Amino acid sequence: MRTPLHYTTCGKWYFGGMQRVLVIVCASVAAMKAPFVLRRIREAGFETRVIATDSALNFVTPLALSSASGNTVFTQESWFSPQAGAQHLELAHWADAVVVVAASADFMARAALGFGDDLGTATLLSVRAPVLWAPAMNPGMWEHPATRAHRETLQSWGHRFIGPTFGKLGTKGEGEGMGRMLEPEEIAEHVKRVFAPKDMVGRKVLISAGPTREYLDPVRFISNPSSGKMGFAVAEEALSRGAEVVIVSGPVSISAPVGATVVPVESAMQMRDAMEAHFEWSDVVVMTAAVADYRAAEQKNEKQAKVSEHFTIELVPNPDILSGLGSKKGNRVLVGFAMETHAGVERAAGKARRKNADFICLNYPTREGTAFGGDDNQVTFVFPDGTFQDLPRMSKREVAEHLLDEALKRMQWAIQQPE
DSSP states (O other), rough: OOOOEEEEESSSSSEEOOEEEEEOOOSSSSGHHHHHHHHHHHTTEEEEEEEEOOOGTTTHHHHHHHHHTEEEEOOOOHSSSSSSSSSHHHHHOSSSSEEEEEHHHHHHHHHHOOOOSSSSHHHHHHSSSSSEEOOOOOHHHSSSSSHHHHHHHHHHOOOOEOOOEEOSSSSSSSOOOEEEEOHHHHHHHHHHHHSSSTTTTTTTEEESSSSOOOOETTTEEEOOOOOOOOHHHHHHHHHTOOOOEEEOSSSSSSSOTTOEEEEEOSHHHHHHHHHHHHTTTTTTEEEEEBOOOOEEESSOOSSOOOEEEOOOEEEEEOOHHHHHHHHHHHTOEEEEEOSSSHHHHHHHHHHHHHTTTTEEEOOTTSSTOOSSSSEOOOOOETTTTOOOEEOOSSHHHHHHHHHHHHHHHHHHHHTSSSO
């Protein structure tokens, strides 16, 4: 009998010996890379087993998968072969983590809808370990509302998407786009993170997210298209690393991350009050919200009728929430967001200095694929001294990983300094 060593993120005891990763290979052209994914995961120190869908075997052979994994390949045929026990239950119990490689739109849909008539989906219905999805498909399929809905369903169950990324696509004539699977080395790195130490246990993270609404009368307001996805991605990443999380959120239509405390607000004034109420509690504060700069000088109590061709509204400035928090920051790490169309680094550095932020995440609203409401972002971390770090376009969850890595570096420095 193996001796238990430590408790894991997925609520299971790990034992002496290798941690175990089940790889499910789907029917995308990128399935040809599955043997390399398996090799990289094994090189990282994990034991692997592999399930291949029947269609995946049109792209990669069982021999290649078996050689790379060091184990027999499990297929639909093996699932129905005479044997004692249920293969999908045995594999689900065996796995400490699951990675779906070359994940197709079809397999995502079947999993999200609870299908269980093939070995892959039946195993996913039974597994209790963390599940990572490495999608590979053309941009049209990835961005289709059906795929987006299925992705959101899987994420609501705690499944995590790694990629896709922007790059050359395998199908002839597709060129480049968002849908390329991450490289095998990158997938292996994400697998290692599943088992990494919880580096934010005991930390308290306060996040603002989404838009604010500044009402002119009971039915009209000034707002913006912010979806809240960036802030919620930061929350998901912080929770996965063991932190306690409070999100002060404007009106959004996405589900809150499981485990986070959500404080709903509408106006900038309400957001300021909620952020200040939780500020003393926090260790890290991340201001992703798109807060309205102005509000109506007078909010009407009744709907205003159209009375002329021209209508003038007097606006007054809203409070600068980031600046207010920065004035009493102490040893907390304070991160702001800024959108600029020109002179971005210079303006963001000035903003960081004026508002006493540790760094600013500079957004580029005019760049393809990074506008309000998208699943991807491209940011530059800008520091008060004018230095900066450019990140490539990536998923908002991956941006959140980099953001919290940087915040932790700043926290380690801050706790050594006097108040």
